[in-house]
Amino acid sequence: MGWPRVLRNWILGSLVGVCLLTVTSPIFLRSYQTRQIDPIRGVLVLETGTHYRWRSEGYATTTIGPLGMPGQNRYRSKIDPVPGNVNQPADARVADRQVILWGDSQLEGVCVADRDKIAPQVLRQSRGRINALPFASSGDNCNDWLFQIRHLESLDPAAGQTAPAVDAHVFLVTEISDWTVPVERRLEFALRPGERVFDRVPAVVLQAARNLWQDPLTGQRRRLRFMPCWNSTADRGELLTSGRGDSKGSFGERTDWLAKQLAELNTITKQPCCFVYAPKSPAIIEGQLKSADDWAAEFVLFSAICDRYGWPVVDLRDLMQQSVAQGAWPRGFDNGQFGVGHYNQLGNQIIAQAIVEQLETELFSQAVNTQAKD
Amino acid sequence: MIFTQLEFLLFLGVILAATWACRSLRQRHALLLVASYYFYAYWDARFCGLLLFSTVVDYVAARRIASAKGAGKRWWLGISLGSNLGLLGFFKYCNFFVESAAELLGPLGLSTGTLNIILPVGISFYTFQTLSYTLDVFRGKLKPERNFVTFALYVAFFPQLVAGPIVRASELLPQFSRMPTRSGRRFYSGSQCVLRGLVKKVLLADRLGEFVDIVFAGPELYDSTTLWLATLAYAGQIYYDFSGYTDIAIGVAKMLGYRFPRNFRHPYLATSPAQFWHRWHMTLSRWLRDYLYIPLGGSRCGALRTQFNLTLTMFLGGLWHGAAWHFAFWGLWHGMALSLGRAGAWFRKKQERQAAASETKSLPAILFTRVIGWLLTMLVVSLGWVLFRATSLDQALQMLLRMVAGGDGIHWMPPLVLGVLALMVVEHLVWATRWRRAMRLPIDQWYSPVATTLLIGALILYAPRGFSPFVYFQF
Numbered sequence: 145m146g147w148p149r150v151l152r153n154w155i156l157g158s159l160v161g162v163c164l165l166t167v168t169s170p171i172f173l174r175s176y177q178t179r180q181i182d183p184i185r186g187v188l189v190l191e192t193g194t195h196y197r198w199r200s201e202g203y204a205t206t207t208i209g210p211l212g213m214p215g216q217n218r219y220r221s222k223i224d225p226v227p228g229n230v231n232q233p234a235d236a237r238v239a240d241r242q243v244i245l246w247g248d249s250q251l252e253g254v255c256v257a258d259r260d261k262i263a264p265q266v267l268r269q270s271r272g273r274i275n276a277l278p279f280a281s282s283g284d285n286c287n288d289w290l291f292q293i294r295h296l297e298s299l300d301p302a303a304g305q306t307a308p309a310v311d312a313h314v315f316l317v318t319e320i321s322d323w324t325v326p327v328e329r330r331l332e333f334a335l336r337p338g339e340r341v342f343d344r345v346p347a348v349v350l351q352a353a354r355n356l357w358q359d360p361l362t363g364q365r366r367r368l369r370f371m372p373c374w375n376s377t378a379d380r381g382e383l384l385t386s387g388r389g390d391s392k393g394s395f396g397e398r399t400d401w402l403a404k405q406l407a408e409l410n411t412i413t414k415q416p417c418c419f420v421y422a423p424k425s426p427a428i429i430e431g432q433l434k435s436a437d438d439w440a441a442e443f444v445l446f447s448a449i450c451d452r453y454g455w456p457v458v459d460l461r462d463l464m465q466q467s468v469a470q471g472a473w474p475r476g477f478d479n480g481q482f483g484v485g486h487y488n489q490l491g492n493q494i495i496a497q498a499i500v501e502q503l504e505t506e507l508f509s510q511a512v513n514t515q516a517k518d
Numbered sequence: 519m520i521f522t523q524l525e526f527l528l529f530l531g532v533i534l535a536a537t538w539a540c541r542s543l544r545q546r547h548a549l550l551l552v553a554s555y556y557f558y559a560y561w562d563a564r565f566c567g568l569l570l571f572s573t574v575v576d577y578v579a580a581r582r583i584a585s586a587k588g589a590g591k592r593w594w595l596g597i598s599l600g601s602n603l604g605l606l607g608f609f610k611y612c613n614f615f616v617e618s619a620a621e622l623l624g625p626l627g628l629s630t631g632t633l634n635i636i637l638p639v640g641i642s643f644y645t646f647q648t649l650s651y652t653l654d655v656f657r658g659k660l661k662p663e664r665n666f667v668t669f670a671l672y673v674a675f676f677p678q679l680v681a682g683p684i685v686r687a688s689e690l691l692p693q694f695s696r697m698p699t700r701s702g703r704r705f706y707s708g709s710q711c712v713l714r715g716l717v718k719k720v721l722l723a724d725r726l727g728e729f730v731d732i733v734f735a736g737p738e739l740y741d742s743t744t745l746w747l748a749t750l751a752y753a754g755q756i757y758y759d760f761s762g763y764t765d766i767a768i769g770v771a772k773m774l775g776y777r778f779p780r781n782f783r784h785p786y787l788a789t790s791p792a793q794f795w796h797r798w799h800m801t802l803s804r805w806l807r808d809y810l811y812i813p814l815g816g817s818r819c820g821a822l823r824t825q826f827n828l829t830l831t832m833f834l835g836g837l838w839h840g841a842a843w844h845f846a847f848w849g850l851w852h853g854m855a856l857s858l859g860r861a862g863a864w865f866r867k868k869q870e871r872q873a874a875a876s877e878t879k880s881l882p883a884i885l886f887t888r889v890i891g892w893l894l895t896m897l898v899v900s901l902g903w904v905l906f907r908a909t910s911l912d913q914a915l916q917m918l919l920r921m922v923a924g925g926d927g928i929h930w931m932p933p934l935v936l937g938v939l940a941l942m943v944v945e946h947l948v949w950a951t952r953w954r955r956a957m958r959l960p961i962d963q964w965y966s967p968v969a970t971t972l973l974i975g976a977l978i979l980y981a982p983r984g985f986s987p988f989v990y991f992q993f
Contacts, residue, residue: 150961150962153962153964153966153967154966154967155967156967157964157965157966157967157968157970157971158967158968158970158971160967160968160971161967161968161969161970161971161972161975162971162975164968164971164972165971165972165975165976165979169979172979172980173979348979351979352975352978352979355978355979355981356524356978360981360983363983366524368524368525368528369525370525370529370560372556372559372560372563373559373560373561373562373563374562374563374564375562375564428732428736428739430735430736431732431734431735431736431737431739432736433736433739471926471927471928471929473928478930478931478932478933479932479933479934481732482928482930483739483928
């Protein structure tokens with residue numbers, strides 16, 4: 145075969161190869177999507193009706209519902225006279241209670257199928273009586289949640305801004321550190337530079353660029369090193385320590401911030417609040433089963449403050465440990481690792497069950513009693 | 519510098535361009551030598567001195583061996599062996615002996631100090647390489663190299679410096695004596711070899727390694743099925759890791775115009791332990807055979823002595839891999855397997871002779887023997903990998919016990935790992951069924967550009983995040 149023909153074959157073959165990579169990439173690659181400001185929540189969310197692929201840990205595709213809710217396509221607004229009456233599926237129509245679930249990526253649950261996420265499980269386990277709205281996004285902390293609650297409370301129905309009906313706020317606390325941060329009342333939400341490109345460039349190109357651009361160890365911009373090394377052990381030590389994420393502030397500072405954040409929550413909403421504590425334990429760390437909760441001391445204080453405000457706190461540590469003792473891990477996936485990472489279908493089920501029990505036995509029954517007294 | 523780093527690919531590009539620009543052999547060798555020392559200094563420049571010391575000692579010793587007569591030869595050989603093995607012993611085994619002594623003396627209330635000695639990367643490989651050089655000169659099989667730069671390049675040549683293949687002076691020095699001819703096809707073939715190695719390392723070995731590392735970090739947490747899967751996954755990981763490294767080394771050498779010996783020939787197709795060692799880390803196997811097993815007497819001194827020689831050779835081979843008891847036991851395990859395999863071969867031959875005499879030997883019988891042989895070999899090799907991968911002998915024995923006796927725990931069957939193992943089986947079958955040419959992606963075949971693009975794309979898109987050095991770097 146002559147060189148011109150070889151060259152032609154290689155150009156055509158490379159194009160075929162690129163096409164094959166692009167066509168098969170959705171099986172293996174996560175999606176990249178531009179977020180937009182949701183006027184009701186006041187924060188950046190994924191666009192309604194889009195499908196968000198997640199391809200690590202559990203492989204799942206999440207349908208983004210209204211208000212940027214992952215895996216939830218129904219909600220009742222404040223002006224709806226009958227719960228769920230507007231073109232909603234039958235199971236949503238009977239939901240007479242609606243709560244907002246606040247949390248981070250654990251609640252967002254992009255690594256499990258939509259039906260296994262916490263909100264749909266709450267609806268199922270309550271036999272359709274409680275509709276849960278997952279207002280969660282990866283990396284969120286209490287400042288994001290309090291900002292949104294404040295925003296929801298400030299919406300003016302007369303101006304056409306209809307907030308969802310809220311019977312209670314439920315906070316999933318997987319890391320108390322999400323509450324031990326200084327209070328920030330004004331959050332600025334803006335697209336990251338270049339995020340608009342997500343809409344125009346295929347995920348396969350974005351992923352390739354990201355892998356080439358980012359350092360696989362640190363996730364920061366890749367820096368090439370060409371200088372010889374004079375002490376490999378020191379270099380390695382630096383690498384090992386650079387990845388440690390220590391919590392911010394001293395114990396005193398953290399508890400101070402925690403108290404202020406909960407006080408802030410008490411100020412901005414009069415709706416019932418409920419907390420579900422499901423820390424990342426038991427965990428498998430470096431081959432060892434670790435059952436102790438590193439944040440136990442902070443949790444005692446957290447519970448005490450919540451108690452002062454009359455907010456129930458459900459502690460799921462024992463349930464999670466019982467589940468692990470029976471050989472069923474609430475965190476981890478076959479594709480990733482058990483005992484670390486995000487809650488799986490079972491973990492979500494345990495959390496959803498706890499939420500339903502808490503709401504039905506305490507929060508809503510108290511509300512019914514109060515109404516009856518009134 | 520590690521072959522899978524972006525820096526290496528850029529470094530390689532510069533070196534290839536520069537070597538093409540070289541007009542004389544002297545320039546080329548000087549350039550490659552500087553590049554090789556830079557490559558080594560990238561990891562830790564302090565140990566370049568060690569490499570240089572070893573080079574100087576063997577250069578001088580070999581020349582003296584060649585010119586000396588009688589006892590002088592032995593004396594210079596002694597200097598070479600002493601300095602090489604002394605350095606290897608100090609850097610690689612000092613910690614081991616001190617710790618073993620501490621464990622032994624601990625119960626008696628005696629304590630030893632501890633040493634924190636860093637193992638210079640590649641020391642086991644270049645030590646064996648230089649040893650083979652002086653031994654070959656001593657035996658009169660090789661003439662000493664006159665040019666110091668050429669000899670230094672042989673010792674430090676970057677494609678094979680840190681993890682082999684262990685190239686003998688008789689293989690590489692003659693290639694250094696002439697200017698390599700430029701060949702587009704050879705360059706292409708070398709680059710395909712590099713690509714194949716990168717795919718093996720990054721997409722297969724590292725993926726398997728993620729699972730293996732987790733399970734081996736806490737084997738008591740997992741059930742026996744998971745432990746067996748982890749063992750098989752490690753068999754895949756170490757094979758793709760090491761053969762991937764070798765492919766890249768061979769490919770880079772080829773692109774530069776040199777030829778390295780093969781190091782792997784699909785070892786998991788072996789039907790006996792002896793065959794396994796003819797297919798696994800072939801350059802180490804022949805080194806051990808030529809410089810250890812045969813000088814010990816080989817198979818020339820009776821059956822019992824042969825078994826002893828085999829076991830001792832493999833025991834030392836195990837210790838070469840790492841200064842720890844689990845490596846020594848891994849070597850012993852293979853030594854015993856080779857001894858038993860040898861006895862089995864004797865029986866098999868006897869049976870075959872009888873069958874041939876009675877004309878009852880049939881194809882199914884041969885196939886049956888081979889399948890049984892393959893299964894037993896895989897069992898021996900896989901169980902051996904537990905000893906090899908474990909962090910200690912204790913951990914290895916506990917894990918083996920759980921695997922054999924059964925144990926409860928997390929049942930974990932990662933689809934990705936099962937997929938990679940299935941791919942490994944397919945790859946071996948393709949090779950066994952002699953579709954080997956297609957796997958080399960010849961330049962003039964229609965499927966080569968498609969496959970090449972897919973592999974490069976997969977490397978960029980699907981490489982695991984994190985940094986995994988080659989397994990054999992620790993040796």
